[in-house]
Amino acid sequence: MSENKPSASLSAVNLDTIETHEYDVVVVGAGGAGLRAAIAASEGTARVAVISKSLLGKAHTVMAEGGVAASLGNVDSDDSWDTHFYDTMKSGHFINQYRTAEIFAKEVPDRVLELETWGAVFDRTPAGKIMQRPFGAHSFRRLAHIGDRTGKELIRTLQYKVIHQNVDIFQEVTTTRLLTDEAGRIAGLFGYYREDGHFVVFRAKAIVLATGGFGKAYKVTSNSWESTGDGAALAFRIGAELMDIEMVQFHPTGMVWPPGVRGLLVTEGVRGEGGLLYNSKHERFMLRYDPVQQELSSRDVVARSIFKENQAERGTPHGGAWLDISHLPANVVKAKLPGMYEQFLSLADVDITREAFEVAPTTHYVMGGIRVDPETEATNVPGLYAAGEVACGLHGANRLGGNSLGDILVFGRRAGMAALAYAQSVDYPTLIPAQIEEEVRRVLAPFSRPDGERPYHMMSELQEIMTTYAGIVRSGESLAAGLEHLELLRLRAERMAVHGSRAYNPGWHTVFDVESLILLGEAVIRGALARKESRGAQWRTDYPEELPEMGKVNFVQTWADGHVVVREEPVEPMPEHLAKLFESDQAPGVVRQAARKANQGGGS
Amino acid sequence: MSEEMVLSVFRGDQTGGREEEFHVPLETGMVVLDALHYIQAEHAPDLAVRWNCKAAHCGSCSAEINGRPKLLCKTRLDQYVGQVVHVRPMHAFPLIKDLVTDVSSNYRAAKQIPAFSPRTPAPFTMYQRDVDRVQEFHQCIECFLCQDTCHVLRNHNARDRYFGPRMMAKIAEWEMHPMDTQDRREFLKDVAGLPMCNVTRCCVEVCPEHIVITDNAIIPLKERVADLYWDPIRAIFRRFQRSSTSSQPSSTITS
Numbered sequence: 001m002s003e004n005k006p007s008a009s010l011s012a013v014n015l016d017t018i019e020t021h022e023y024d025v026v027v028v029g030a031g032g033a034g035l036r037a038a039i040a041a042s043e044g045t046a047r048v049a050v051i052s053k054s055l056l057g058k059a060h061t062v063m064a065e066g067g068v069a070a071s072l073g074n075v076d077s078d079d080s081w082d083t084h085f086y087d088t089m090k091s092g093h094f095i096n097q098y099r100t101a102e103i104f105a106k107e108v109p110d111r112v113l114e115l116e117t118w119g120a121v122f123d124r125t126p127a128g129k130i131m132q133r134p135f136g137a138h139s140f141r142r143l144a145h146i147g148d149r150t151g152k153e154l155i156r157t158l159q160y161k162v163i164h165q166n167v168d169i170f171q172e173v174t175t176t177r178l179l180t181d182e183a184g185r186i187a188g189l190f191g192y193y194r195e196d197g198h199f200v201v202f203r204a205k206a207i208v209l210a211t212g213g214f215g216k217a218y219k220v221t222s223n224s225w226e227s228t229g230d231g232a233a234l235a236f237r238i239g240a241e242l243m244d245i246e247m248v249q250f251h252p253t254g255m256v257w258p259p260g261v262r263g264l265l266v267t268e269g270v271r272g273e274g275g276l277l278y279n280s281k282h283e284r285f286m287l288r289y290d291p292v293q294q295e296l297s298s299r300d301v302v303a304r305s306i307f308k309e310n311q312a313e314r315g316t317p318h319g320g321a322w323l324d325i326s327h328l329p330a331n332v333v334k335a336k337l338p339g340m341y342e343q344f345l346s347l348a349d350v351d352i353t354r355e356a357f358e359v360a361p362t363t364h365y366v367m368g369g370i371r372v373d374p375e376t377e378a379t380n381v382p383g384l385y386a387a388g389e390v391a392c393g394l395h396g397a398n399r400l401g402g403n404s405l406g407d408i409l410v411f412g413r414r415a416g417m418a419a420l421a422y423a424q425s426v427d428y429p430t431l432i433p434a435q436i437e438e439e440v441r442r443v444l445a446p447f448s449r450p451d452g453e454r455p456y457h458m459m460s461e462l463q464e465i466m467t468t469y470a471g472i473v474r475s476g477e478s479l480a481a482g483l484e485h486l487e488l489l490r491l492r493a494e495r496m497a498v499h500g501s502r503a504y505n506p507g508w509h510t511v512f513d514v515e516s517l518i519l520l521g522e523a524v525i526r527g528a529l530a531r532k533e534s535r536g537a538q539w540r541t542d543y544p545e546e547l548p549e550m551g552k553v554n555f556v557q558t559w560a561d562g563h564v565v566v567r568e569e570p571v572e573p574m575p576e577h578l579a580k581l582f583e584s585d586q587a588p589g590v591v592r593q594a595a596r597k598a599n600q601g602g603g604s
Numbered sequence: 605m606s607e608e609m610v611l612s613v614f615r616g617d618q619t620g621g622r623e624e625e626f627h628v629p630l631e632t633g634m635v636v637l638d639a640l641h642y643i644q645a646e647h648a649p650d651l652a653v654r655w656n657c658k659a660a661h662c663g664s665c666s667a668e669i670n671g672r673p674k675l676l677c678k679t680r681l682d683q684y685v686g687q688v689v690h691v692r693p694m695h696a697f698p699l700i701k702d703l704v705t706d707v708s709s710n711y712r713a714a715k716q717i718p719a720f721s722p723r724t725p726a727p728f729t730m731y732q733r734d735v736d737r738v739q740e741f742h743q744c745i746e747c748f749l750c751q752d753t754c755h756v757l758r759n760h761n762a763r764d765r766y767f768g769p770r771m772m773a774k775i776a777e778w779e780m781h782p783m784d785t786q787d788r789r790e791f792l793k794d795v796a797g798l799p800m801c802n803v804t805r806c807c808v809e810v811c812p813e814h815i816v817i818t819d820n821a822i823i824p825l826k827e828r829v830a831d832l833y834w835d836p837i838r839a840i841f842r843r844f845q846r847s848s849t850s851s852q853p854s855s856t857i858t859s
């Protein structure tokens with residue numbers, strides 16, 4: 001059944017004619033996390049569907065460049081899960097969920113090898129194994145990669161795996177609401193086909209949210225249009241908890257010039273392969289901010305350092321720093337960083353094998369997200385799971401490069417398995433028609449407001465507010481002002497208007513993106529206000545220090561009667577055997593390596 | 605630089621349409637997709653165009669610019685100063701709206717390709733020199749510009765009979781994988797329509813990833829298929845392959 005002619009008027013929609021599907025597990029999102037979840041959920045005979053806003057293979061994951069971090073030890077044999085765990089916790093400034101990081105570090109090598117079994121072809125070591133490159137704040141060379149196009153390899157492999165599995169894929173369908181039953185359990189979701197605007201309802205026993213992050217909340221971003229935080233907003237509205245949402249990662253190196261490419265990512269692989277950062281005085285300023293790790297310091301540190309150089313008027317013409325890789329032979333640069341070479345040549349007329357180029361921080365990733373159980377990725381809403389960038393727990397206050405691609409594989413799989421197990425234990429839930437009716441009314445409303453606010457303008461105003469008041473540098477004052485502006489914007493956004501038909505109408509699509517982002521923008525600001533300290537990605541000029549007592553809390557947010565409520569939750573303490581790893585200021589593998597070398601030295 | 609550009613953009617759907625002119629101020633480094641976003645924000649909020657990454661990574665924004673299949677996000681506007689820039693949807697695929705076409709035939713074809721099946725599970729021992737040639741095919745961003753250009757699909761509307769250059773590159777990727785055990789030669793000949801390619805090389809010219817689809821994928825595949833049919837012992841094992849093309853809602857891939 002389906003409505004024959006999707007119309008913009010409500011009277012034309014008969015609820016009985018809305019296209020309806022039934023699945024055991026519905027996965028929202030076709031990025032790495034969603035596809036891996038669908039593969040896991042479809043191992044048996046369960047009915048599984050994947051829904052995505054864009055076409056298969058186009059999700060944000062495709063853009064990932066540098067690699068996937070896994071302690072395979074192919075290049076540095078002293079690497080092991082405990083060192084990866086150590087690096088992850090340390091870079092997260094210890095507000096990560098230790099159990100999530102432990103599971104992650106232990107399982108990610110198997111997930112990478114599994115990709116190889118499914119057809120991914122990573123770059124090789126001379127011994128014929130998967131090659132691994134160094135990356136910021138990883139103790140060892142750890143990132144499996146294919147040139148600087150690793151995300152493409154990952155999504156393509158999963159995409160071809162999933163189409164050969166027992167999974168139905170609904171492309172270009174936007175989810176606008178999660179549906180619950182009388183008991184508050186997941187019952188399904190409501191959405192529409194972007195192609196012609198017709199509505200669709202999925203009745204589902206379990207839902208896995210894998211909708212990615214919300215980097216689009218900021219003006220300068222490396223994220224695609226899809227990263228509008230829909231999943232987090234959808235879950236929040238039905239009672240799921242958000243955590244650490246103030247933790248937004250600004251990647252130190254985005255493109256700066258020309259204006260059209262501002263924010264586009266310059267992979268950390270450039271520094272991994274030996275790229276050096278200079279200020280306008282041709283000083284390698286990272287030697288000052290982090291003499292040990294230098295250019296390969298963690299992202300929060302490098303991003304802040306570039307920002308500080310500009311404050312001190314040692315920035316580049318367009319407010320950034322110079323990144324230079326031209327000291328390497330041109331053929332090496334082209335082989336190791338083909339995408340970067342091409343990107344600068346075609347979009348900025350710069351040949352990176354010959355000259356330095358400007359970079360500046362760009363919004364990149366959200367560490368915060370939906371609060372989930374480390375083992376199963378279950379949220380507090382029965383039947384609802386979340387994995388990938390939409391979820392929270394692994395990265396704490398700062399994500400290590402390469403840890404997201406591993407995250408989406410490890411926890412995508414776990415979420416899929418847990419959702420399947422749950423679906424097998426319950427009957428089909430009963431939908432509440434009033435919820436669907438209400439949603440039809442809500443999504444059509446913008447068509448009946450002929451002269452309201454323009455969605456595109458609302459989007460850019462929102463980005464302006466978040467960038468100005470809750471960006472890389474924050475203070476109590478700026479955040480409070482941001483909140484006020486955001487509240488005014490929210491009121492205006494209630495009057496967004498859309499012209500034209502429901503057929504592939506980007507103006508209409510933008511309405512829902514704006515709604516998600518305004519809600520999450522408020523959550524970011526409220527979290528940032530609550531966290532009265534600087535830690536990882538959160539830099540507050542009124543609280544410039546990292547405070548030990550704040551290292552013991554996560555800020556959890558709930559949505560109650562139309563208000564965001566923030567509360568503190570204690571960070572789960574590490575058990576003895578893991579806590580012991582941090583007694584030395586060196587990672588376990590580094591200690592072992594030193595001991596081994598000392599032994600060898602003594603022996604020869 | 606306050607030069608003004610004129611874009612003539614196709615607006616319409618299956619029932620018909622025409623080009624509409626828009627004026628866009630030219631900024632340094634602007635690409636055609638930027639101009640379309642400007643048009644959406646200021647003049648035509650319902651102008652339909654696909655894009656995701658704006659970095660030539662995702663292959664969503666394929667269209668025809670002044671008659672040439674190109675990525676909207678990689679095509680600089682300044683090269684057209686003094687000309688009207690005509691932007692139209694890909695011709696080889698059914699139109700949905702404005703610049704958006706129905707590319708689902710590609711996914712239906714992909715689903716039919718016998719998947720990679722390795723001798724053993726990973727870890728594999730493979731040397732860089734052994735994987736160089738398949739890694740070329742891994743660069744594909746699935747923009748389908750090659751499919752748009754290929755005359756078999758474009759002029760003969762044979763999407764159901766020939767899977768097209770993109771899918772040939774995909775099949776080659778698996779066929780030439782050092783660990784693969786599948787034999788896709790009958791499939792190539794009888795289902796995927798490899799013989800319909802007459803190696804005009806038009807696909808190679810438009811590939812934004814510079815994949816040499818003909819010389820490196822199609823010709824070696826044709827040689828493999830020829831081998832099979834010249835080998836009488838192999839021929840005995842020939843079996844019929846199912847040739848299925850189902851009709852589904854365009855955006856849905858069902859199992």
Ligand SMILES: Cc1cc2nc3c(=O)[nH]c(=O)nc-3n(C[C@H](O)[C@H](O)[C@H](O)COP(=O)(O)OP(=O)(O)OC[C@H]3O[C@@H](n4cnc5c(N)ncnc54)[C@H](O)[C@@H]3O)c2cc1C
Binds near residue numbers: 212
């Ligand atoms: C330029 C760039 C480079 C990066 N490089 C690296 C790297 O080298 N290493 C690394 O580890 N990480 C990297 N990252 C981060 C990493 O790519 C992402 O965090 C990760 O891919 C997120 O995957 P995901 O599966 O959670 O979500 P995504 O890939 O973002 O997928 C989200 C999916 O959800 C769908 N969706 C969203 N909302 C809705 C809705 N309302 N209805 C239906 N569907 C919806 C979308 O259509 C999409 O299919 C990089 C990120 C960027 C931007």
Ligand code: SF4
Binds near residue numbers: 753801804805806
């Ligand atoms: S070479 Fe073959 S695949 Fe390429 S355009 Fe010509 S006929 Fe089509």
Ligand code: SF4
Binds near residue numbers: 663745747810815
């Ligand atoms: S082979 Fe080239 S042109 Fe064809 S889909 Fe892939 S990237 Fe696009």
Ligand code: FES
Binds near residue numbers: 657663665
């Ligand atoms: S938008 Fe991704 S290739 Fe153009």
